[in-house]
Amino acid sequence: DVKVTQSSRYLVKRTGEKVFLECVQDMDHENMFWYRQDPGLGLRLIYFSYDVKMKEKGDIPEGYSVSREKKERFSLILESASTNQTSMYLCASSFGTSGYNEQFFGPGTRLTVL
Amino acid sequence: AQSVSQHNHHVILSEAASLELGCNYSYGGTVNLFWYVQYPGQHLQLLLKYFSGDPLVKGIKGFEAEFIKSKFSFNLRKPSVQWSDTAEYFCAVNIFNKFYFGSGTKLNVKP
Numbered sequence: 001d002v003k004v005t006q007s008s009r010y011l012v013k014r015t016g017e018k019v020f021l022e023c024v025q026d027m028d029h030e031n032m033f034w035y036r037q038d039p040g041l042g043l044r045l046i047y048f049s050y051d052v053k054m055k056e057k058g059d060i061p062e063g064y065s066v067s068r069e070k071k072e073r074f075s076l077i078l079e080s081a082s083t084n085q086t087s088m089y090l091c092a093s094s095f096g097t098s099g100y101n102e103q104f105f106g107p108g109t110r111l112t113v114l
Numbered sequence: 115a116q117s118v119s120q121h122n123h124h125v126i127l128s129e130a131a132s133l134e135l136g137c138n139y140s141y142g143g144t145v146n147l148f149w150y151v152q153y154p155g156q157h158l159q160l161l162l163k164y165f166s167g168d169p170l171v172k173g174i175k176g177f178e179a180e181f182i183k184s185k186f187s188f189n190l191r192k193p194s195v196q197w198s199d200t201a202e203y204f205c206a207v208n209i210f211n212k213f214y215f216g217s218g219t220k221l222n223v224k225p
Contacts, residue, residue, distance in 0.1 A: 004157075031211065033213070035215075040123065040217055040218075041217055042118075042120075042204060042215045042216050042217040042218045043204065043206075043215040044215075045212070045213065045214075048212070050211070058212075090158065092158075097211050098211075099146045099165075099208040099209070099210065099211045100146040100163065100165035100166075100208065102148060102160045102163055103213060105150075105157045105158040105159070106157065107156075107157050108157075
């Protein structure tokens with residue numbers, strides 16, 4: 001059973017702080033993704049990675065960066081948190097490059113920036 | 115940019131009613147299509163997917179979806195909903211291994 005875990009379920013930070021969100025998957029998946037989920041907007045892709053040390057920008061990368069030093073771990077970094085980054089952050093992973101393999105999601109981290 | 119449209123943002127049904135949730139996408143090439151569900155307080159999980167073959171695909175919990183290429187649609191259906199189907203439903207399209215999600219439809223089933 002695939003498991004995707006995220007370091008925190010709830011996080012409260014102050015404006016300007018550097019924030020790290022961690023994601024770990026245990027199924028040796030090549031692909032990992034970070035989304036933010038906002039009411040009425042669905043899931044929007046922030047960054048994704050097809051391999052260790054590789055990263056590609058998604059649709060809304062501004063204000064974020066990522067790190068993938070090991071295959072199982074994908075970190076999302078908010079360099080200087082702002083109130084408009086208050087959101088639910090979802091990590092996902094998937095296998096292969098065919099595109100027909102589904103993503104497996106973590107439980108999400110609800111981040112509040114004050 | 116590619117887009118995925120879900121026409122209904124909030125649907126309220128009584129138990130045993132039939133369900134159809136619309137999903138349209140904008141890409142003209144080959145796509146892989148998915149429906150995900152998020153039950154209250156739970157992870158997003160896969161309901162069903164289509165990548166080739168029979169355009170009518172069956173998923174878990176009695177859900178099915180029909181791919182109509184000419185209409186760029188992948189509508190989700192269930193003949194008779196239950197209270198336990200109360201959840202948010204997301205349509206997703208995979209193009210070149212990148213996923214695009216719709217804005218979601220909240221389904222509220224009244225007992």
